Amino acid sequence: MISPDEPLHVLDLPQLYQKPSGTDLIKALALLSLQPRTFGTTADVVKGPAVQPEGVTRYLTSIIASSLAWLDADELREAIWDAASARLSERSGRTAMPAMSRVFNIPTSSGEEYTLTLHEPSLTADNLGMKTWVSSYLLSRRLHGLESPPSLVPSSTDATIPTQRPLRALELGAGTGLVGLSFAALRGKSATIHLTDLPEIVPNLAHNAALNIELLNRTGAAVTTGLLDWSVTPSPLPTEEQRYDVILAADPLYSPSHPKWLVDTVGPWLSRGLNARVVTEMPLRDAYLPQVKEFRQRMGALGLAIIEEGEEIGYDDWESADGGALAVKCWWSIWGWSEKLE
Numbered sequence: 001m002i003s004p005d006e007p008l009h010v011l012d013l014p015q016l017y018q019k020p021s022g023t024d025l026i027k028a029l030a031l032l033s034l035q036p037r038t039f040g041t042t043a044d045v046v047k048g049p050a051v052q053p054e055g056v057t058r059y060l061t062s063i064i065a066s067s068l069a070w071l072d073a074d075e076l077r078e079a080i081w082d083a084a085s086a087r088l089s090e091r092s093g094r095t096a097m098p099a100m101s102r103v104f105n106i107p108t109s110s111g112e113e114y115t116l117t118l119h120e121p122s123l124t125a126d127n128l129g130m131k132t133w134v135s136s137y138l139l140s141r142r143l144h145g146l147e148s149p150p151s152l153v154p155s156s157t158d159a160t161i162p163t164q165r166p167l168r169a170l171e172l173g174a175g176t177g178l179v180g181l182s183f184a185a186l187r188g189k190s191a192t193i194h195l196t197d198l199p200e201i202v203p204n205l206a207h208n209a210a211l212n213i214e215l216l217n218r219t220g221a222a223v224t225t226g227l228l229d230w231s232v233t234p235s236p237l238p239t240e241e242q243r244y245d246v247i248l249a250a251d252p253l254y255s256p257s258h259p260k261w262l263v264d265t266v267g268p269w270l271s272r273g274l275n276a277r278v279v280t281e282m283p284l285r286d287a288y289l290p291q292v293k294e295f296r297q298r299m300g301a302l303g304l305a306i307i308e309e310g311e312e313i314g315y316d317d318w319e320s321a322d323g324g325a326l327a328v329k330c331w332w333s334i335w336g337w338s339e340k341l342e
């Protein structure tokens with residue numbers, strides 16, 4: 001009897017020389033399914049595999065190479081080869097993983113946790129928004145701490161006029177939507193949020209908003225999704241009513257053009273009100289440190305200043321060279337218009 005409680009050795013699985021039944025092979029291949037690592041703020045949230053990794057690749061390739069001649073049905077043979085190929089591609093790294101749905105728990109200020117389900121299509125190098133990245137996980141877990149005034153409140157250019165309308169929020173480069181959907185659920189009726197990304201990413205973003213409709217309806221959240229390309233200057237420029245009180249962005253910098261494009265997008269879309277805020281979190285990966293530095297400089301040149309910032313470690317779902325969880329240092333920051341800060 002195969003039990004996933006203790007990691008098995010590959011030799012505990014049905015061996016081809018024993019001519020195992022198709023069902024036993026399918027069950028064994030299901031056990032070898034690799035779930036992506038769970039994101040976490042500590043390394044110990046990572047769940048180990050059901051089967052020790054030694055020898056698994058050889059086991060899978062031997063199944064793919066076998067004619068499985070003792071099995072009766074072509075369909076069964078095909079299903080076994082397909083499952084073995086899928087298990088092999090999962091082991092080629094996250095980029096080769098098939099599409100999957102993942103569950104994220106987001107803390108609220110009441111101590112309850114909200115559960116979001118996000119679909120992640122298969123990832124390729126030019127559609128990075130199909131995956132949920134570690135800094136968005138960290139930022140979504142930080143959002144409940146920003147709930148109480150005066151951190152994030154509707155913005156007004158006249159401090160003497162109390163503002164009653166819901167907070168207007170915009171997410172840039174929303175990807176699978178973890179940050180924006182968490183924000184929407186946490187804020188409920190008190191905010192509206194528009195989740196944006198490039199055209200190839202928006203359909204899955206909209207799908208993820210629909211996947212979480214029960215939670216969003218329960219909290220009264222108002223979410224829309226749409227295209228917003230940072231490389232395009234909005235025309236005509238948004239009016240103050242069309243601008244946003246809060247702009248959110250997680251892991252937005254990974255090419256030399258991104259700091260300029262991103263800040264050039266924040267400029268026209270951020271409300272000029274007293275409480276306008278930009279909230280970001282991004283990994284401090286060595287290769288992208290110049291972009292982070294340029295982003296800080298450009299935000300400053302636009303007239304924004306950091307109100308609060310910090311660093312924290314998260315664990316990405318990419319494996320490190322030793323097969324363990326990969327620690328990633330991330331930087332979060334909250335910005336406001338410098339001339340409006342006391």
Ligand SMILES: C[S@@+](CC[C@H](N)C(=O)[O-])C[C@H]1O[C@@H](n2cnc3c(N)ncnc32)[C@H](O)[C@@H]1O
Nearest residue numbers: 129132133136173174175198229230231250251
């Ligand atoms: C590394 S992913 C991060 C996605 C998500 N925020 C997260 O952290 O999981 C970067 C995102 O920025 C988006 N992006 C890149 N260039 C963009 C542009 N010019 N305009 C709008 N979005 C862009 C990508 O499509 C992708 O969704």
